[in-house]
Amino acid sequence: MSAILSATGLVKSFGGVQAVDRADLEVISGSITGLIGPNGAGKTTFFNLLSNFITPDDGIVQFKGDRIDKLQPHRIARKGMVRTFQVARALSRLSVLENLLLATQNQTGETFWKVWTQSKRIALEEKQARDRAMEILDSIGLIQKANDYAGGLSGGQRKLLEIGRAMMSKPELILLDEPAAGVNPTLINQICEYIQYWNRQGISFLIIEHNMDVIMGLCDRVWVLAEGRNLAVGTPEEIQTNDQVLEAYLGA
Amino acid sequence: MFSYLFSFDSGILTYVSFLITNIAIYAMLGLGLNLQWGFTGLINFGVAGFVAVGAYGTVVLSMRGVPLPIAMMVGGLLAAIFGLGLGIATLRLREDYLAIVTIGAAELVRLVINNESLVDGKPGAIGINGFPLPLANFRPDIFTRYGMVLLLTGVFGLALWKLGDWGRRRLGSVRESKNKVWLTAVTGVGALVLVRADVVVTMAMLNFRDNQVVNGLLFCSVLMAALVFLLVETLVRSPWGRVLKAIREDEEVAKALGKNVFSYKLQSLMIGGFITGIAGAFYAWQQSNVYPDNFKSDLTFNVWILMVLGGAGSNPGVAIGAAIFWIYTTLTRDLSKLFPMIPTSQIDAFRMVFIGLLLIGLMVWRPQGLLGNRAELTLGK
Numbered sequence: 319m320s321a322i323l324s325a326t327g328l329v330k331s332f333g334g335v336q337a338v339d340r341a342d343l344e345v346i347s348g349s350i351t352g353l354i355g356p357n358g359a360g361k362t363t364f365f366n367l368l369s370n371f372i373t374p375d376d377g378i379v380q381f382k383g384d385r386i387d388k389l390q391p392h393r394i395a396r397k398g399m400v401r402t403f404q405v406a407r408a409l410s411r412l413s414v415l416e417n418l419l420l421a422t423q424n425q426t427g428e429t430f431w432k433v434w435t436q437s438k439r440i441a442l443e444e445k446q447a448r449d450r451a452m453e454i455l456d457s458i459g460l461i462q463k464a465n466d467y468a469g470g471l472s473g474g475q476r477k478l479l480e481i482g483r484a485m486m487s488k489p490e491l492i493l494l495d496e497p498a499a500g501v502n503p504t505l506i507n508q509i510c511e512y513i514q515y516w517n518r519q520g521i522s523f524l525i526i527e528h529n530m531d532v533i534m535g536l537c538d539r540v541w542v543l544a545e546g547r548n549l550a551v552g553t554p555e556e557i558q559t560n561d562q563v564l565e566a567y568l569g570a
Numbered sequence: 571m572f573s574y575l576f577s578f579d580s581g582i583l584t585y586v587s588f589l590i591t592n593i594a595i596y597a598m599l600g601l602g603l604n605l606q607w608g609f610t611g612l613i614n615f616g617v618a619g620f621v622a623v624g625a626y627g628t629v630v631l632s633m634r635g636v637p638l639p640i641a642m643m644v645g646g647l648l649a650a651i652f653g654l655g656l657g658i659a660t661l662r663l664r665e666d667y668l669a670i671v672t673i674g675a676a677e678l679v680r681l682v683i684n685n686e687s688l689v690d691g692k693p694g695a696i697g698i699n700g701f702p703l704p705l706a707n708f709r710p711d712i713f714t715r716y717g718m719v720l721l722l723t724g725v726f727g728l729a730l731w732k733l734g735d736w737g738r739r740r741l742g743s744v745r746e747s748k749n750k751v752w753l754t755a756v757t758g759v760g761a762l763v764l765v766r767a768d769v770v771v772t773m774a775m776l777n778f779r780d781n782q783v784v785n786g787l788l789f790c791s792v793l794m795a796a797l798v799f800l801l802v803e804t805l806v807r808s809p810w811g812r813v814l815k816a817i818r819e820d821e822e823v824a825k826a827l828g829k830n831v832f833s834y835k836l837q838s839l840m841i842g843g844f845i846t847g848i849a850g851a852f853y854a855w856q857q858s859n860v861y862p863d864n865f866k867s868d869l870t871f872n873v874w875i876l877m878v879l880g881g882a883g884s885n886p887g888v889a890i891g892a893a894i895f896w897i898y899t900t901l902t903r904d905l906s907k908l909f910p911m912i913p914t915s916q917i918d919a920f921r922m923v924f925i926g927l928l929l930i931g932l933m934v935w936r937p938q939g940l941l942g943n944r945a946e947l948t949l950g951k
Contacts, residue, residue, distance in 0.1 A: 369826070371822070371825070371826075390830075391825045391826065392824075392825050392827075392828045392829055392830050392831065393828075395825070395826055395827055395828035396828040400826060400827065400828075401826050402826075403822070403823075403826070407820050407822065407823045409815070409816050409819035409820055409823060410819055411815065411818075411819055412812070412815055412816065412819060416812060416815075419809070419812065420812055420813065420816050420824070420827060420829075421827045421828075422809075423828055425809045426809075427808045427809030427810060428809045428810050428813055428829075429810065430805060430808075430810045430837060430841070433804060433805060433808040433810055434804070440808065440809065444809070483827065487827055487828060
């Protein structure tokens with residue numbers, strides 16, 4: 319049971335506001351880990367620190383044993399840790415299929431001079447990527463939309479697209495920022511099933527979510543953040559009965 | 571009507587080689603800018619600066635005995651390096667900064683060439699002339715003439731086919747018969763204009779004057795524009811181009827998926843700059859002299875106008891935009907002969923006013939430009 323991702327003593331302040339104040343987190347390899355906390359607890363900032371979209375003031379982030387807190391965001395993604403966004407970001411004027419194709423890693427055709435020198439290899443890679451993308455689109459039910467502009471998708475479909483896009487990059491760990499927010503109950507169940515399905519194939523997940531059914535149903539371990547600090551950690555059952563958590567968050 | 575279609579007036583023919591050369595050069599300029607703005611979303615208001623670097627680089631080198639093709643390539647490379655400098659300074663900042671810095675840098679280039687004496691110790695402000703031109707001794711024989719006719723007819727044929735295709739598809743989707751009549755009329759008139767233009771161009775090609783220096787330049791610029799067009803079309807359809815479009819849409823997403831956004835923006839700025847620099851060499855050759863005043867910001871805005879007119883993000887659109895822009899400019903050049911009672915300066919001002927009105931109209935009714943895709947614009951982010 320080794321940790322695929324661990325953060326220790328992360329600190330970030332914006333002006334006088336201490337958004338994240340010496341918080342820790344650990345994602346066990348192969349697990350689905352939850353991160354919850356009241357609004358303004360610093361969860362999304364914490365995500366940004368992990369993926370280095372915002373540079374931490376202090377603290378260490380390790381992914382697969384290597385320090386990544388000094389790495390640029392795109393390098394972290396290439397190492398196999400991909401994040402999604404709280405408000406789903408579709409690349410509007412690209413087709414749904416192109417959105418997925420973009421996520422393919424190590425594409426020969428992304429180096430511009432190879433567009434001419436290795437055109438055969440690129441064509442082959444494109445075909446393979448296309449097949450894989452269609453498979454993923456089929457599994458998330460967007461195959462009918464493959465050639466439509468992503469900007470025409472509904473909010474829920476965009477969430478699915480983001481998860482599919484993350485999957486396309488063959489990651490080892492996916493950070494999901496509120497995958498169920500603004501999504502109807504049927505689709506939420508569907509998203510949960512995909513997450514479990516991909517988890518069985520060996521992908522670890524770290525999920526921020528306010529929907530307690532999702533968190534309790536999916537997660538192996540839950541970390542609770544409040545006012546930028548760790549409040550508690552444990553199995554969903556332990557968290558549900560933790561008095562501090564109940565007081566700070568669940569409000570019962 | 572048919573006899574008109576295939577007739578030609580020899581007076582118009584001298585204009586035609588000038589016109590085609592200009593269209594080819596401005597199409598190259600537009601394609602360079604389109605890569606930067608249309609595909610990557612980088613606001614470059616310094617096109618004139620890139621052109622100046624390319625033009626002066628080529629001219630000064632060729633006057634010191636460097637062969638023209640090499641001088642042109644070096645001119646392009648210098649423009650690319652100019653882009654590299656601008657990019658390193660600004661691309662990490664918000665996009666507005668690039669716009670401001672490029673416009674300033676272009677002025678900087680113009681002031682330098684205005685004050686520096688680059689050739690024979692003569693002051694920069696009086697310009698440079700007497701530099702070597704490509705294929706200056708070129709005398710078109712029967713093969714090159716017909717080759718040119720074939721090439722240009724091919725271009726017109728493609729446009730005609732595209733037009734027919736568009737008309738057919740639109741006709742399928744339109745219900746009301748009144749609109750059908752309209753659509754048929756528009757397609758028909760468009761087709762006639764294309765055929766007519768092809769006839770005039772063919773005649774002009776076959777009536778090449780043997781002593782005209784412009785002949786060689788005409789060949790070179792059309793070939794180079796075709797080459798550049800193929801180059802950028804291949805690039806934007808490749809996975810590389812897909813990354814550019816992703817950056818245009820949302821660079822955070824590209825970053826989150828492992829793309830080095832900064833590097834791609836630099837590449838786009840540099841390749842676009844290289845193309846603009848190459849076009850700059852032709853710009854200088856076509857005028858056969860260079861003055862610092864040729865590189866003011868109205869050059870930049872003309873390139874922006876033709877790109878927006880044709881449709882940013884569409885390379886064929888930009889080529890058509892260049893054609894329309896120059897055909898308009900040529901056709902309205904002699905308006906003062908038709909209206910001798912109005913002062914020329916007023917007519918010139920009106921020509922610009924009309925372009926402005928045209929652009930406003932376009933923004934209201936067809937914001938995507940002539941060949942852009944409307945669906946792309948109506949999408950929410």
